[in-house]
Amino acid sequence: MEAQRRYVSGDMALERNVIIRQTAPYLALAAVAVWLFVETGSFADRAGPEQLGPAFWPRTLLAALILVCGAAAVRTALGIGPSAAERAQQAMEAAANDTTESPPAPRRVGLAIGIVVAYVGSLGLLGYPIATALLLAGLLLIGGYRRPWPVVLASVAGSALTFALFRAVVYVSLPLGRGPFLEATVAVMNAAGIR
């Protein structure tokens, strides 16, 4: 009896956790919307007395967002599952993705975002050629490449080719780096004949 009671209460706790996890994004979004709604009060009101003013449009959108998020949270909390249309969409997406073999790996996504953040943060210091070679190497390693030579070759060649392409064809002013990295980039550019 005691074991059954514990089993039932454990089951309910699990269900409660699932509901909290599912409603949390809607509640968080609604909270952000409320904060932004308050923020609209600080807009310098340049409108005349008879006009709607710059806060009217964002306030309307935020009010709608709060309402919709509230409705979605209530639906989820009451256990109203995805509609038939949503399930059909999920089935369609599953059909499109049923060629993938490995289970989802959100850690890989975290690592990829980390590498891209490091790239954007270091681009000014390292310069495009060095930072890009490191970015490509990092992404290839996360993507499943294990042998070092293809990774080194693809990242160095990819960095050099895109550097030449973007400077010579698209005329993008790419960061060249600072200090010793600038000298290294300029040396590579001189060697490759890129101006």
Added chain:
Amino acid sequence: MIGTITATAALLTTPEALALLIMGLVAGLIAGILPGLTLVMGIVLALPFTYAMETTSAVVLLTAMYVAGTYGGAFTSILFRIPGEPLDIPLLWDGYAMARNGDAAMALGYTLAAAVLGGLCALLLAILVAAPFARLAISFSAPEFFALVVFGIASVVSLGGGSLLKGVISLLVGLLIATVGIDDVYGANRFSFGLPPLTDGISYICVMIGAYGLGEVLVRLERGFSTPRSVGGARLRTRLPSLIDLARVKGALFRSTAIGVLIGLVPGAGATVASFIAYGAEGQYGRRRDRLGSGIPEGIVAPQAASTASVGGAMICLLTLGIPGSGATAIIFGALMLHGLQPGPQVFMSSPQIVDAVFATILLGLIGMAIIGWVFVRGLVRILKAPEALISAFVVLFCLVGALAERNNTNDLWLIVAFGAIGWALERNAFPIAPMVLGVILGPMAETNFITAMIGAGNDPAVFATRPVAAALLCAAAVMVALRIFRSRQRDRAEAIGSHVAMSGKRGS
């Protein structure tokens, strides 16, 4: 019509334009074929290369990619059971079945014929209808344009698959992103929090590149990359159907082409919706509807003709109303804006050469796409052997440099990363991305026209009800959303009754 013929001749005789057309077609086919690279993503990646081009050249490149992209995914659907794009999913059912029955070459032939014939019919209609449509649209003022945007966003939300609530949330987030920075009417600084990069506003290019480009790579990275296997074997080729074969499927072809054009005309409903509806219509009204799914030509012709025909309809919508209805037309819209051209009815007066260039590109694109698809089918399919991890790494790089190229501002790179993560999070939780992106693009248009209409009417909202076109469009938008809710409830109820009956049956037995 004469303008299109002249533009076609000009395209054919200008080496630079012809080279761009071929490059666009090849790039569009590759984007359609590679499962790791969607059509919209491919067009996003091509965008930075258009910054230094003339407007016409940019339009030629991007439109050619759009046309070819609706066909490229057919190869992978039929031969490998991999839909390169969501629009290719209906091709899995009969296309792959026909290939598995040992007639892959014929399945590819029917796809090619359907794409070309459907596309040509839609183009002809677009040429005939676009100018009168634009003349009507030029008489619109702020209330009509606001109503038109509302109709557009209502159709984006209600015609997109999945949850209506999630679609609305994604749309509202997009519309809110568009309010960041100095507003157009009052000049007030909104939601910039003292950060100078936000004062300029958030560029829709960053949102598009981040959500569609980086976000899509992150989604595929999370799911893992795969190695496809073909059923076509070594004798891979395209065998065109004879005229008698085509005559047998003419009903499916015309029905689906009409559906494609009509769906393309509706803002928000792109090639994917057209493809699914055409297949559904074939299942309801087709002569051989009982055999659909077993590998019959009608099941191949219907989705392919509709998806390629939707390009013509979508272009009418973009050029005459200035409303991008799909991800691909949103990027072409962005490219035109970057070149200082506001899409809309005025384009027909101010820059008719752009309209002619679009139609000429679709015409030559369909022919070129057919030649490339027919002659180089083996080479195109070999592209699938390119490692997805390598392609994805370069997609990320091109996304970042693409954003840098637009304004040469490193702050945009942070926005790309942020919107990449947002795109991944949205996709992971089954929130559609398209409403957010269209919200960012259409937001300023909606707000400016709404405020202008209200100022003009002395803050009386009745202005939207007393003007017939605006009132009709707003009613149509409301009906569309109401129908969507009603149908969704009806389907839920039918399922609930079905499961109840099944449960009772089980208990009884």
